Amino acid sequence: MAFKEIVGQRQAVEILRKAIHENRLSQTYLFVGPEGVGKKLTAISLVQALNCKIEPFEGCGKCDICEAIKNLSYPDLFYIEPEGQWYKIQQVRELRKEAYVKPYIGDLKVFILDEAHQLRNEGANALLKILEEPPEHTLFILIAYRPELLLPTIISRSQIINFTYLTYEEVWRIIEDKVPEDRLEVLVNLSQGSVGKAFFWNDENNWTKRVELFKYLTLLKKDKLYSPFDLVDFLAEEKDNEKIISLLELVLFWWRDLFFWKLTGDEKYITQKDFSVEIARKSQEYSISELKTFFRLTQDAIRGIRNNANLLLTLETLFLRVGLGS
Template structure:
């Protein structure tokens, strides 16, 4: 996809365009910003712009070179992701070896490291040795949505390109032909400005999981003392902290919708319209103060899980406090 076809991220793209047009390329770029907002897509388009013969400096997105870059089969493009949760040290060693070989057919040999924040110390230090004195024909693009996990020395040697959340209309425009019409508005609401997040919840398994979660939330009652534990058991089935955090973000949407219904009883403010009857009914069980408190407690739980708090204890504490207020 050519630069001109990318929806959103105009500022980031303009910085890259200017660097190409003025021949002032950095050898290491760090693309930072939320998940699912176009960092990887922009990195691929950047490589196309560097190599396209049909629309030099911009990329046409249609020629054989652009298509091979999009398919990650271009000889001078190396796209890497962590093998498992973390990058393996051998992956970085392979990069170091390849970096000192001249480009095969173009002027630049480009290495894209997606989820670069998932480098352990050994791998990060090995990568740093290349970035400190990169061969003149190499260009590195590091993509990270948690740049605080990167070595400060890696950050300091990179030109940072910042990506922001997309607008409601931009997400709508991007996904409107990718999801069913009956889910479109809800998925845009769920996106939080991230196309990746919208498409994630649009997947059948995740959509079903969302429905199950909200059903458990409707069953939280003081006269059902085991209901919080049922909800916790449902969450920990995921066995993955990030997936559990995704579900807890839906819980935040739930409290938000209950609170706004409580305050306005106006459907236009409700994000999860497919659960409107349940939201209207459940909102009557809580006070405004309760719902604001539940929102804050859920935020605290998400923060705690990200900081390696005991998962089971965190979830049980959260939903026991909610259940006892029903």
């Protein structure tokens, strides 16, 4: 994956290209943006551009060096990610120790810290010590989609490179030959500009979970209270708040599609086209006003779960109100 192969993120790539050509690379970069939009790929492409002998400053993406970097097996590249939910302090200590050793092959040792926002205070402070006075032969690339969790002092020591959501067409171009054709349009819609999300929902277990969720949603009725509790139990089985939030984002798609079918009766506005029949039928049970309310209530539930609200209470409140039509 060389710079020229990255789809989207033109501004981020051009900033890095210019820094390489003008020999003005920062020693610490912070790649910030949504999940699944190319931050890791760009970091790897930067390392290729710095080490490739075939296309210096750009990276050919095909030579032995570029292949080793792509496979994270290049001796001067250290890719680090949290062990579990959080980074362990020992990971940071090992990084600091390695940083003071000279490069094995090239001119720079590069340390990529993926999900750097998952550093606890102890690990973040340990990292800060080396970022304050980094060895000349080091380059640090921190990747984060929740930079607000990073220490302000780490942010101030970094050059921030912003990444944005991809367009519908860009996501389509990236995934069209990597997913089943009959899922392609739905997955691009589900991506919301993130290739990572598209691939997440293409996973067979997640795709099956999606189908099951929509079947539960078709069973919600104003005069039957068992359906909301069945749906809550189904969601709570995940026991992972981030996965539950992903499923609730599908619920937002559901309300949106019901709303637009109710409003227009035109299938071209439907994102979940494999459920068009169910959407057309179910939209008749709700008013425009109710669908707007359900969309807002689901957004509120997502925010509540992200802010550590009681999970079961939040889900029960949401779907009881939906089931009762209020």
